[in-house]
Amino acid sequence: MTAVDTVVPRRRNRDARAAWLLSLPTLVILLALLGYPLYRMILLSFQNMRLRELITDLAPPWAGVDQYVKALTDGVFWGVVGRTAAFTVVSVTVSVLLGLGVALLMRRVTRGVRLFMMIAMMFVWALPQLVAAQAFRWLTDSDFGVLNYLIDKIPGVDFANHSWFVNPWEGWAVITTLVVWAGIPFLAISLSAGLTQVPKELIEAATVDGANAWQVLRGITLPILKPLLTIVTTLSVIWNFGLFTQNWALRDSHPEPVYQTLATYSYTQAFGQSRYSYGSAISVITVLLMLGVMVFYIRQMFKIGEVD
């Protein structure tokens, strides 16, 4: 009895030590290259680090909340926030709805068509973001782009040499199309995998009882799909809110003010204008704006992690 009592805690102690030892390299790396920069970012946002401090290696002067006041009282900054938020809402809504539609469609088509859809989506999913953005830049080129050529074919429409980025609404339509197009494969394929979890018997029973397709979708399919739908929507929000590659590449690495999102704006302020502190403050605000969504995501993942 006493032997067991002493052995078990000792064993547990040794286990804990081994576990921490095994985790140590990961924790050290994360702390040094993620934790510390995070701290530095917050610190920087309360200072005034400019090119002079960078070159001379002088300690940047303390600025208190100046950077935040500057951002929060600046119409340009609020424009960027509003634009990023609006883009996120529109692009996530469109891509999740289309993804769901495609997933449902994949259940109705014959096998050959489904395979074709899968292959097409796999190639799009595999394509690097920057390559996809370059492809869209070429498709929408004002002189030789195939998009203008095709639209110009519509009788009565003159789209020769049309510039897609002069009017911000059109430019953002291109960017949104690119993001939605690139996002659909992940959404449709994940959701179609989730749809296989919906019991056929349930749908059959409902149909026999006289439910129409819409009622089956609302009453059976969507409730079963809900956890998965929540996860993919949350991920899409996090990804799209951080939009950088697409507007950056489509605007030749120099996005005009109307094409700035929070991510590109912070980057441009820091590395384009050497306002490292102001850029950091914008980053901090960005993270704070996303915090709710992130906490929600982690809680969902924790629930899943607990299962296995």
Add this chain to the structure above:
Amino acid sequence: MARHDEDVVTVGRSRAGTVTANTTGILFGLIMIFPVYWVLNTAFKPDSEVRSFTPTFFPASPTLDNFRSALGEELFLPSMLNGLLITAMAVAAALVVGFLAALAIARFQFYGRRAIILVVLGVQLVPFLALLIPLFLMLQKANLTNSLIGVSLTYLVLLLPYTVWTLRGFISGIPRELDEAAMIDGCSRPQVFWKIILPLTGPGLVATSVYGFIQAWNEFIIINTLNSPQKQNLMAWLLYNQTERGTAWGPLMAGAIITSIPVVVFFLLIQRNIATGLTAGAVKG
């Protein structure tokens, strides 16, 4: 065409409905693939056809000139080599370090385990670009900007949380009874890890490293910020190339294809893992 009964989910589905669905599906697939097709189409066209006001849907006289000209660019091959080196270093380091932490989380119950999981999951959500400013300043101070090592280090951090989390899943999938059986047969704990878990995690290690490769290979903003044009990877070269000579669409598309090939091939290989890995967890929750 033969009927596929297993395809029909709902009873009483009309033939016309299937035709409509199939037509929509084919149309959808064609629209999705069109941009990819157009990249390929452009890459094989001679310049005269690329810069034409009436674009053709097939190259009239297919040529490899664009590929030759992309490969012949001064910085193309160095960028490719840099990219391979950086990616290899970051992925290898992430695998070794991440495997150890994954072992701890998957096989030990200890005080602080939940905290470690929280850290690993949480840091994945920190927008990495937001940290670029302090990282740049830190690496600058350590004389690690404009070096392959500095970029590799940042990529390591980029890959590590994902690596730990995924490997944890693979290790959890190995029955604990195997560990216990081996220990009864006289294996020590390290021996169990080395002889039982490591070989059985093999496929997981491959899938994780392939995913890491894709992430690191596709990254271009960090390297573009930290390094001079001579020390870029291929993806950053693609961006750099764009601003240098914006209208050379043929070579640009050819370069884009060469840059994408390893990623697309790898992606298609592990595609099953990515898709099922994500949904298996979420459906259960």
